[in-house]
Amino acid sequence: MRPVPQSSSETFDYIVIGAGSAGCIVAARLAESGTARILLIEAGGADRHPFIAMPAAFTYAMSMRRFDWGYVSEPEPGLNGRRIDCPRGRVLGGSSSINAMAFVRGQPADFDGWAAAGLPEWSYAQCLPYFKKLESFSGGENEFRGGSGPLHVLQPRYSTPLNALFLEACREAGHRISDDTNGARQDGFGPMDQTIHEGIRESAARAYLRRARGGNLAIRKHAHVTRILFADRRAVGVEYRQAGRLHEARASAEVILCAGAIGSPQILMLSGIGPGAELSRLGIPVVRNSPEVGRNLQDHVDISCKHFTHGPVTMTSLLKWHRKPAVFLQWAALRSGGGETNHFEVAGYIRSDGTSGRPDIQICFIPMLVGSQGEVISGAHGFQATIMGLRPYSRGELRLKSPDPLQPPALTFNYLSDARDIRPLSDGIRRYREIVTAPALAGITGAELAPGPEVVSDSDLEAFVRATGKSTHHPCGTCRMGSDERSVVDSSGRVRGVAGLRVVDASIMPTICSGNINAPTMMIAEKLVDRIKAEQHEAHQLAAVAQ
Template sequence: MSATATYDFIIIGAGSAGCVLARRLSAQSHRRVLLLEAGGRDVNPFIHMPAGLAQLVHNRRINWNYYTEPEPELENRRLYWPRGKVLGGCSSINAMCYVRGQPEDYDDWARDGAIGWGYDDVLPFFRKAEHQQHGASRYHGGSGPMWVENLRSRNPLTDTFVAAAVASGLPRNDDFNGERQEGAGYYQVTQRGGRRCSAATAYLRAARKRPNLTILTHALVERLLIDRRRVVGVDYRIGSRRYTAFCESEVLLSAGTVNSPQLLMLSGIGPADHLRSLGLDVILDQPSVGENLQDHLDICTLYKSTRPVTYDFNRLQELRVLFQYWLKKRGAGVSNIAEAGAFACSSSAARDRPDIQMHFVPAQLDDHGRNRLPGHGFTLHACHLHPRSRGRIGLRSNRPDEAPLIYANYLHDSRDMQVMLEALRFSRQILRSQAFDELRGEEILPGITDGSDTELTRFIRHKAETVYHPVGTCRMGGDSSAVVDATLRVRGISGLRVIDASIMPKIVSGNTNAPTIMIAEKAADLILTYG
């Protein structure tokens, strides 16, 4: 590898969006494409074993291991934010739930100025990406790279949850990505034959042998090279050696909601006063870079199980699970852990669309799985889908290798707490229903006999955590203050687009991986069709 090289496209970040872009753009053999990833290759076997995700939360080799700054409304706790640092990005470490959100999410984007991003505009790109186990239909694609399947094996407690949620008033829903989202049912997952189907597996494997695609791992991009407000290349580092790559067409920034605004600011694009305070030259004063941060705040309800049927395994049982998985791709090893879920409407905020999402886990899950509890139990996550609170990303220093500042500002808008309270109450109602009577032991979380708003609010402030869906820090829109326009070009800078979850004007109503892949599919089509 030479110290300098020239490409048509340089893609920064090999996460969910970057992998899509690399495959689609390199399909034209005359285009030279460079894909730069700060993490390493996806060789850890627990990445590919679905239930192995429990072993990845601690792994600093494949995880940025970010923390927020102290959150004022959450007892000044610093919340843990795992983000993928490996080929495939977060799609290599997530729970594989395939959820697109609501049609209204995208219609809201278009109504607010993101022309061409309404539901009818984006549905073809969801379908283009998807290889649905049940075949193509109005809502689903049957021949895309990203395989979407039913779980091969489920814990019996998962069936109990679905029955309990339906008995609690929710309709049964066999397809959260179909005609309607509301209801309870089983999550489909991004798996193929019992193995995780990450963006790297789905998109890069078929493309990595192309001679016009160069993939470099452990490559930390330090700054964009800008000449007269045009991005002409990047400086990056592998180990102690520094390199420069030049670009004749466009640099595509796909580093994610945290790192995309960080790199823009390190390169002189961002709030002028903030950049100058850190000794950075200001190329473009853009106050919106890093703003508009949104995330789904999550609260867990946890009960002990009276029967040892959960995934709370001892070491010997874990070895048996491993053996069964590697031999037959069956059993608990294929579980994504969050096997079923529900979408419900609160009375305080919802109009005609769900604003609460649930993930049921047939195991005890506390502090992102880092606090291992004795015995057996089951956990119900509940998050607020449409938070009004907004945060921001800032620079801690002018060093590219130093973690940025994350101010999530959870519950800054007091109306968000009202929905969280309803989500918690409904979670307890479901787990206390008759379907769980023979399995339900002691309530561990919240473990409060006084169910007053005061006590439950205190519990939420003490225990709520992220459910890993940060978006919005390079907002797309039709107004001049938006960071990118509807073609994802950075306003005021040529030769540069941002293509990842950071461009979402508003957070989608569910998990963010499938929408991020859709964004990259649509962006690749825009680039290849219109330039």
Template sequence: MVTTAPCENPLFQTFIEAGVEAGYGYTEDQNGYRQEGFGPMFMTVKDGVRWSTAKAYLDPISSQRNNLKISRNVLVTRVLFSGNRAIGIEIFKKGRFSIIHCDREVILCGGSINSPQLLHLSGIGPADLLKKIDVRCLIDLPGVGENLQDHLEVYVQHSCKEEISLYPALKFHVQARVLLQWMFTKKGWGTSNHFEAGAFIRSRAGIRHPNLQYHFFPVAANYDGRAPVKGHGFQAHMGPMRPTSRGFVRTTSKDPRKPPAIQFNYMQTEQDRQEMIEGVRLTREIFAQKAFDRYRGPELAPGASAQSDDEIMEFVRSRGESAYHPTSTCKMGRGETAVVDPEGRVHGAENLRVIDASIMPSVVSGNTNAPTIMMAEKLADKIRQVEPLAPSDAPHFVAGSWETEQRTPS
């Protein structure tokens, strides 16, 4: 269930106006014909409630299907095999290990961190890594857990001269009120993720599709809820969409309850660093537009002292944060480092698929939730042998001047 953000706080419209004023176009649907530009964002929210895949797909059928059993608080610990054929899984629940057999297939959907860990624990992965954790190698697949990607973001923060931001929501007693209002009426601030305006832009001429994304937030606050200053503010989250740095998820113990080593290797390449530095400068230009004159107070982050490339990179190093978009650790494709085929089947294994964000060959140029659901829908059709939808040749926007110009007004 997708809803369009209402953008009632005037700061959202101001951000969109500032983007247009800075020479970027307006787009009413970043997921439609035109991604490039400034406009409202969409939320996976229904009637004021975040609409998870469990709510959207499982809840409506969970009581009607006798071929569906949902177990909660279960840790899947490994896949069981007969030869190379998956025949079930081992699970850990309430302090006990037990086994569930399957007639047809095992489908892993533990996400980009846990699916590779489960494959490692099941004997599928780089042979040397499996040897280190004392797991017998069933299939030597060097790509399992490698190729980890994510979107790193920084926030450019300003204080706000008018008392219109969400700053009050950072106070505990207001949070309690917002929670109660949401619980009893499904109305108010609790119904939104407050990323209601955003943008996709190109950081320089010569790039065909947007490589930077913005989420605008009408308060100056970190993800953990802490505010850099007491008072009203706003911020734009900005980050490169197609990073070239690669990290890994490597299982460190045969005990499935031990977390794997996760290393993102953000900003390892010159391209990633350059795009981030360009992005911070372009964001400052957007906040400097007339539309923000009424609201713009001093820049809180990166702050006046961060001007040179090195100073901006220092800010990125100390304040960069994950957008929580890990992908690509069981990448789809052919070749030595691919893990699954175009139908999500693990190379070298039978009756075993992975269907989650880990199979994206590279992270998508946008947010990852909807594309993951889309991949699952497509592969569900394959599993059920349903005729796939006809390929679409819907037109999409490419700025006519992309080779020579960085901005495209509407």
């Protein structure tokens, strides 16, 4: 039997579930009116912690359970049965408070593809103004970049000469050198923009919530939403657990779900919106049979190539235990040194087959040798790069294990289940090897640590990809936006078949973007909160006319 709420219900105009990259934007923008009453509910706690603020410490923040939901996939057949970590932020700022701070918009063709699939208002031309609106770019405002938005985006100053040498090697290998891969075109190698400002992580919470003024925005931390409440198929509020008690809050206008690609479909299903037969088997009353909730799960896979170097020319020594206190103290006192960067300062976007077509891989250079959790893997100097497939064909799904809202769902990404996802990664290794053997790096590049010089054939490269491939932590697509009736939400994020409920986060992406997805997620939030405001204004006008 479900516990009875132990506190009286409060009423707001809007309830926003999840204070992540999207939720912070939605709540802060709605609160700008000064009149609408907003409740923002976050399962995690405050984001004031040095491991969140210090850019180089992101691997620590990502691995701390107080900030991370700790999701792990089911055994993945395409990755040799390995279970893959899926870190998601459980803290103010959500994943923008624990991610690697890479700011990548993707390709114009990503959004034009959404438009061609029946969502004309999501073309690149209609998304670009919102990319510009959200950012203050350190390189200055222009036709493609914003200069006065809440989020500071930094084009990095290279922390080591090795970055410039890598870029020169890219040029020598025949690749385009770009001043701005978030500008007119993505292809080429250049600086990798960072969500860092004055040596501190610029999360959605820091950029948006700390700018919010007035008493019309209430924030509930350590509050776990258990379900959305309905009356006659209209969302009227939420139920949540906080401090061991069950509470209710009511929404007179809308409930806006911003819990991310894992949390949003889970909450929908717990609330009775999802595959009807599955919900019934779990004893959850069906409000709306929506079979695609939890389906269409997408993510990027990356692999790492690693080389030793001749001489101490990399940043690897910063990882030694006796160096870390000095790095932290310099950052804490001056916001400078090895702690002020994520060390992902150069990236490129190319065709893996060597042609000049639309880029299908990202190569991100890292001037040190580290493991996936930022740990030292060798006492020797070295560098590495991650190679990420940009547009995977493989699709997975998320299912409820239990009607208990405190139990995590089952995640099956089906990584590399579509054979077309292998070739870009295998060929990407070949392209990277061409770069590191170019003249600019010839006197620096040492022995190849991974995959290893013996890994050359297609079959050997595929075996390496399947044995070492990992998530790039970009889950999306589980509440697909579309114009067809099977889609979970429409082009405005409204959940089909019910009223008063909207989803605004990465879960509504029809297809994954060609790059890290935090920037597109924030763009989605800026665009849809404008739509919410417009609909609210129209409703008020109609009400005034009716009177």
